[in-house]
Amino acid sequence: MKLANRLSRVKPSATLAVNAKALELKNRGVDVISLAVGEPDFPTPPHIAEAAKKAIDEHFTRYTAVAGIPEIRAGICGYYQKVHGVSAKNENVIIGNGGKQCLYNLLLCLLNEGDDVLIPVPYWTSYPDMAALVGANPVFVPSSAENGYRISLGALDASLTPKTKLLLLNSPSNPSGVSYSQKELDTIIRWAMEKDIFIIADEVYEQLVYDEKYQSSASKLWEQYPDKIAILNAFSKSFAMTGWRLGFALAHKELITEMTKLQGQITSSICSISQKAGVTALTSSYDCILPMREAFKRRRDFAYAEISSWKNILCPKPEGAFYLFPDVSELFCEKYKNAQELCSYLLDEAKVAVMPGDAFGLPNCIRISYAVSDETLKKALTSIKKSLYD
Template sequence: MRISDRLTRIKPSATLAVNAKALELKAKGVQVVSLAVGEPDFPTPEHVREAAKTAIDQGFTRYTQVPGIPELRQAVCGYFARFYGVEAPMEATVVTNGGKQALYNLFQCLLNPGDEVLVPAPYWVSYPALVELAGGVPVFVASPAERGFKVTPEELDRAVTPKTRVLLLNSPSNPTGACYTRAETDAIMEWAIARNLFVVSDEIYDRLVYEPAQAVSVCDWWERHPENVAVVNGLAKTFAMTGWRVGYALAHPDLIKAMTKIQGQSTSNICSVAQKAALAALSGSYDAVEEMKKAFRRRRDLAHGVVSSWPGVVCPKPDGAFYLFADVRALFTPALPDSASLCTHIMEQANVALVPGAAFGDDACLRFSYAVSDDTLMIALDKVAKVLFG
């Protein structure tokens, strides 16, 4: 059997691999605590679950339109109007199998072989693979912990070449939780538009931003420059709907048609029942979301208070998402010289799963997810501290 050449450069998802290892150990009876997976530990809100049950009972189990049922696409438009005051037509939206498929479809539509994509680092583990699967070349623009893991237009400008086609933004960030301010976002967007770059903005964590920070979207830039901007979002993090696989994109109607063509020849429409659940989520109450956000903010403060106090560790306080990204290079030794070996050591000695920063483009760091209960979080961090400091 011969596997295609395009897959030789693609690595499996590191976060899913770590979580799989934790589940494997649990199956053997080992009590493992996972701070690796980016998944809310809350149930999907009741009104969303009830909408899915009703859809099943009513027999809503057939194929739908490839880009989503019209009422759900209208609800996506309503989301941008509700939170950002941006009016969009239904034709500028598509509903996808999670935000990941929206990104995949976008890069397949936007990139030709050899086109370069600027990817601020640290970055979500799947970004490089999604670019490479479309024949593109990811170009990483590093920003260390000391600068809050945020890039500037000047740093981006130094990475631009005649082959640069796309800038990929992610705020709030996975893995760092960093959030660009309105002024920082506008400065980057002005820079990108002036160079006729296409901006893909992954805003999957935009409802999980902690005051006094504020959620910032580039959808207003899409409104002014629809041929240069696409916004990707989804329901996984906001509504604790990771397994439902509902994402969506806002883009120029012509680009949406191209994305729909790809989707029609690959997955077709997303699950019909999940679409009805998503409709209830986007058009209903956000009270459950606000309760989750309160819990995540409390956990952030608890976890950051612990990790930032560790000797030699640099850990910026995140404004969003549910991760800490800690620079632990001061703890490396000849026996444990990098983030992967340190994570393996912690797993073996403390039975706590973390993700090495190398998976996110920064080998100096470890990612801690605080999407677990307060008690579980504090117990896990105590175990890690004992391994690191005795």
């Protein structure tokens, strides 16, 4: 069998591979704690789940418009007005099968073969592969733990090429948890506008920011540059709706039209029942987010304090999401020469699964998710510390 050449550009999902190994150990009866996968440990809020049940009872189970039912598109416009003071219309919104599909559709609509895409490091593991799949070239913009994983204008300038078309900006970040203040975000966006570079702002974790200073959004400049900025978001993290597969994009109406045309040929409409649940999430009080955010903040504070006390580890404090991304290179030795070997060691010895930084562009680091209960997190970190230092 001869497969398409494009498949050679794509690597298997590292996060799923680590989780698969952890699940294999669990199936063999080994007590393993996974801090590898980024998924809230909370159930979907009851009023949102009830809306889905009501949709089924009312037989709302047929195809819908490809871009989403009017109520959910209007709900997203209402969300941006309420949270960010941004005015948008239904024509500026499309619903996708998770934020991932919206992102891929954006890249398909915006990039041509050979275009360069600026991707800050560390990056969400799918960014480079998605860019490669559409025939574009990932160009990595460096950062480091020493500067809190923030990219500078100097690093952006140094990464610029004559073929640069797009900047993929993720705040709050997976895997680092870095969140830009509105001033920092605006500075980067205005740099991109001056260079005529399109920005996709991935804001999937925007409701999980723990310090007011860093509660920001590119949508505040989207109104000024509607043809040069697209906002990516989803229900998965903010409303604990990962399995509902419900994401969305906010963009210029012409771009939304093209994304709708593309989506119509790939998946057609999104699950009707999930959309009804999404309408309720958007049009009800957002107070259901608060206890989840408070729990994540508490876990962040505990995990950051714990890991920061460990010898030979540099761990910037995350402002959002639910990850820590410490540089562990000072721990490398004969027993584990790199992050991948260290993660394997921790899975075997500590019975804790964490992610090697290679998957996110920084092989000196590991990603630790604190989207688990306080008790589980404490148990896992205690076990990791014992395996590393005893």
